[in-house]
Amino acid sequence: MALPPKSARVVIIGGGVIGCSVAYHLTLQGWRDVVLLERKQLTSGTTWHAAGLIAQLRSSKNMTRLAKYSQELYGGLEAETGVATGFRRNGSITLALTEARREEILRQAAMARAFGVEAEAISPQDVKAMYPHVNIEGATAGVYLPKDGQGDPANIALALAKGAKMRGAQVLERVKVTGVARQGRRITGVDWEAEGEQGHISCDHVVNCAGMWGREVGRMLGVNVPLQACEHFYLVTDTIEGLGQLPTLRVPDECAYYKEDAGKILLGAFEPVAKPWALDGIPEDFEFDQLPEDFEHFEPIMEAAITRMPMLAEAGIHTFFNGPESFTPDDAYHLGQAPEMDNVWVAAGFNSIGIQSAGGAGKALAEWMDAGEKPFDLGDVDIARMQPFQGNRTYLAERSKETLGLLYADHFPFRQKATARGVRRSPLHSHLTAMGAVFGEFAGWERANWFAKPGQEPVYDYSWQRPSWFTNVAQEHRAVREGVGIYDMSSFGKIRVEGPEACAFLNHVAGGQMDVAAGKIVYTQFLNSRGGIEADLTITRLSETAYLVVTPAATVQADMAHMRRHLGDRRVTLTDVTAGEAVIAVMGPKARDLLGLISRADLGNTAHPFGQAREIEIGMALARAHRVTYVGELGWEIYVSSDMAGHVFEEIHRAGRLVGAKLCGLHMMDSCRMEKGYRHFGHDITCEDHVLEAGLGFAVKTAKPDFIGREAVLRKKDVGLSMRLVQFKLSEPEPLLYHAEPVLRDGQVVSHLTSGAYGHHLGAALGMGYVPCAGQSVEELLGSRYEIDVAGRRVRAEASLRPFHDPTSERVKL
Structure with a gap:
């Protein structure tokens, strides 16, 4: 048995598909001294029993970009490594059984077009023609993605591992990491044991790819990795004569998917109430194990499946499988640099989409590690989005019961999690509850989103159209525009930056001028070296040596980490005072x-x-x-x-x-900010959006001699903008916009909306989106004909670079 080396540039913990992908892509980046340690055998945790579905379309542009890359990678791995991946493009169909789901999948098809993914809206009869075994009774619509595929999960991982080894990586099985050496905010090495041997590897970086062990490995490394293993069920039929190759069929309204493989059907489930597993820890000897059968739990899925796919009633069951998979609190995987440490990275918690995500996720993380900055916006999955409390075992057990099922639940706008609620409450929570507040959850905070009227039940109903509380928000909006509204923003992140060098430090990390009088509030951004926006915030000077940084609730951990990593030896302290x-x-x-x-x-x-x-x-x-x-x-x-x-x-x-005055909620705030053209961090502005192209050049003071991103801002001023963030107002009052709807310019899809909301004062839905503009004047840009694709229907839109409401800000300064 080969023993680990004494030192390495990076140690990757975990040999599932994502650990193998990270090793593969780091070697592609030219890294040497890459060591992957697997406690048992490669793929022996979750990867070996994954279903192997490889879809292209995800919920955002960059997540789709990563999934598409995975497909391209797997298609060529066999030629590179000689390991068969079983990858084939057999397409996929999603079948809707309700009007709400019909709206959802048609919007998804439109989004696919904006993201460059082939997607076709088809009728139930078309579904029947493509998948003759399905009963289309009750079906309302379908969507077909011809380039979706499937593959052999274990062999994909083994091919990635072989590719990494071919470029010099060491991939070692039956080596368990038992501890670490730590110095400040860095791990200096890891301890290991293997078949009676023990040792230590000094290293520059550690990557936690431990899958369902990721939380515990994170604790060992000093970082928070919230995830919980759940039981995950599928069955495989006996061989069905004459079955032939079929697309993957998803019927989310029945919590089921159907995969044809070698003449058999695999029926998988994402049941509404899941079963968390191993709440007291995963057994030490777990390796290629499966969990006890629970057919009673699976039975409702099976009964619906027999009606939907009648041939299943005659097919024998070859395998009924129950295996563990880990899920995160929000159904987005964890990727990136852990905020608590400077050289610990995470790639874990892939929520049943690990095979389709691993190729792209491994590539993105390797590029991030190599450059020291995210290659593009990864906010959806950035581990820094997680709050410290979310690693709590009780919280994770409760939330995981819901998150597995949410993968196939209706993805309604504004849908709120139902489990693990009430963790973080404003000091005003009881007051607002008594006054009819209806709460949403954000970063664990219970926040009043709208207020019920007397006699109205204070609960959400969900719809792609106007929900019952649409008029509540309209009235709150009107109060703010015409009278006065009161609302709670206690969830704002608040960070005190104090010390004799606080001013100089903030002038270095922020684009605005921080050398101002006490009491001055500065709207500014933290930029990266490309001029992209890492944070959007206000900074108030409280005194000669103290500032208050105010930031969105969800980004406190990320913003604290960003500042710490640029602090150096300056005499400055950072304190999170959010709750104060x-x-x-x-x-x-x-x-x-x-x-x-x-x-x-x-x-x-x-x-x-x-x-x-x-x-x-x-x-x-x-x-x-x-x-x-x-x-x-x-x-x-x-x-x-x-x-x-x-x-x-x-x-x-x-x-x-x-x-x-009227009590108001945060849905009102979002619709008002959209009318005023105020950007929303994480949607309209991200780390890959240049501050000038976002229309925020006024907040950057290039007269300052030294701040992060200054050179990128000056270069962009010299070469000109290639994109502009444009505001849109629909010409019709009825359609609603949310995000990701395609933007058409003179009949061609050129972009998508980064955010959308209804402008109750203006009487129409509004959106924002980046539009290519290289070499074009403002007049040429705005002189085009714009349309927004709403669930397959093109709706004319007015385009503007100025806010539709109060463009000169006279009302702000009354």
Whole structure:
């Protein structure tokens, strides 16, 4: 048996398909001294029993890009390595059984076209013609993707491993990592044992590819990797005579998929309530194991399948399989640099899409590790999106019961998770609950998204059309535009940056000018070396040596990590103070009137201009009033310590009744920000979107001599923009936009929407999207004919570079 070396550039822990892919792609990047350690045998965890479906279309452009790459890679691996991968393009069909699912899959087909994936909307009769064994009773529509495929999961992993070894990687089986050596924010080496031998490998990087062991390996490495193994079921029939090659068939309304392989049918399930497994830890001897049968749990799926596929009633069952697979809290896998450490990387938790994702994910991670920056936006799967509490075992057990089933559940807009709720609550939560708030969950926070009317049940109903609460949001929107609205923004991430070098440090990591007077609020971005946007935030100078960075709730961990990695030896401390202050937004033309009833502070433009923060008295409390807005109206965000938040809210609410104020939720905020053209980080602006092309050049001060991204901004100014973020307003009032709808310019698909919402004040749906513009004037860009593809129907749209609401910001500065 070969023993591990004494040192390596990188140690990869885990020999499933993703670990093998990371090793393969790091060697493609030219890395040597790559060592992969597998505790038992390659593929012996989950990979060996994966179904091997390889689809192209995912929920975003870049996730689709990674899946498409996986297909291309697997198609050529056999020629490169001599290992047969069993890859073939047999296509796939998704069959809808309801009107809601019909709308969903037609929108998905439109999205596919925007992402360059071949997709065809077909009738139930077309489905029957392509898959003659299916009963189409009750079917409403189908979508066919001709280039989807399938492959042999274990052999794909073994081919990747062989490719890595051919370029010098060491792939060692039956070597278990037992511990690590750590120095500050770096792992300096890993301890191992193998057949009575023990040793240590010093290394520059560690990659956690441990699959369902990923959480425990993460704990050993000092990082949070939230995932939970669940039981996952399928059955394989006996050989069915004359079956022939068939596309993969998905019937999500019945939680089932059908895969033809070697004359047999594999019936797989994503049942609505899953069974978490190994809550007390995975058995030490687990290797190529399967779990006890539970046909009673699978039976409802089987009964529906026999009706949908009558031939199954006559086919014998060759195998009934139950094996574990790991799931993350949000059904997106974990990839990237762990925020807690500087040289620990993660690729784990692939939620039953590991085979189709592994090729692209391994490539993206290898490029990220090699360059030190993400190759493109990976926010959907970036491990830094996870919050520390999400590694809690009880939380994971509860959430995993739902997440497996959500893969095939209706993907309605605004759909909220039902399990593991109530973990993080604003100091105002009880007040808002009593007043009819309907909550959504975001990064664990319970946030009021809309308010029920008296007599209306305070619960979501879901639809692709206008839900019952559409009018609630419209009324809240109207209050902010015409009167005054009150809403809770306590989930804002809040990071104190303090120390004698705080100003110089922030001037280095942020594009804006931080050397401002105390009380000044600066809207700015953290940029990368390409001028892409790593964070979108406000920074308020509190004193000579202290600043408050305010950022979205979900990005606190990522933004803290970004700052730490650029801190160097500067005399600066970073502290997450999110929970210490509540934030109450008071927005609208009557905001000054409301606050004037409960505070003696002068809130006029001279004493308190836009972009300033100052301490004021409200009722019997002290608060800090920030004059900023994300809705495009006069207003203040009131920051108040959590102990006084209840009192201040009661004062604001009491005064609000005197001026006709309305309690509002965050759906209102999103529709208002869309009318004003305010960008949303993670959708409209990401690490691959250049700050100038995003229309945010005003926030970057290139007169500063040294900040991250400065050279990229200056280069872009010299060469000109190749894309512009354009705002769109539909010409018809009825269609709704969400995100990813194709944008057509003069009849050709040129882009897709990065976000969408209904503009209740403007009376039409709005969206944003990047449009190619190299060598074109603004007049040429806007002079074209634009349409948005809404579920296969083209709807005319007005294009603008200026906000549709208050383009000169007069209302903000009333």
